[in-house]
Amino acid sequence: MNIKETIYNHLNEIKTTLYLVFVFLNIDTDIVKILTILMFIDTISGVIKSFIISEDFSFKLLFFGLCSKILVLLIPMTLALVGKGISKTYDFTPILDSVLRILVVSEGLSIITNFYVIKTKKIVKNFDIISMLLSALRRGMLAIINQTLKTIDKP
DSSP states (O other): OOHHHHHHHTHHHHHHHHHHHHHHTTOOHHHHHHHHHHHHHHHHHHHHHHHHTTOOOOHHHHHHHHHHHHHHHHHHHHHHHHHHHTTTTOOOHHHHHHHHHHHHHHHHHHHHHHHHHHHHOOOOOOOOHHHHHHHHHHHHHHHHHHHHHHHHHOO
């Protein structure tokens, strides 16, 4: 049995496990479902766009695109885990909710952009919201570390 068949045979167990992880981490599963659907639509519209504008298409590129979408889902999971780890000091719930909403809007923007390119056949430069988000999260976490170190360092 190959990997594809194994995953297909255990799809319900995989879905249940992911759902339980999101519930354990207090991540809004409805937003995650919406985000997943938007990611699927974005992937399909991106493939159509690449054919419409005669962009080079390869399954290798598609695979890496799908992998990057999966990695994007790890951002809220990471934040939720960090939030659980420091929940007595910091409440990460508003940050986690904001990040999920930013990811939803980012996927929506990408879909709209793909539809625009498909309709007009004009190439539009993508706006890298994920890198901006990661940079902001990194700065925020560094601020938490600095604040904690100052608290520990006080005599």
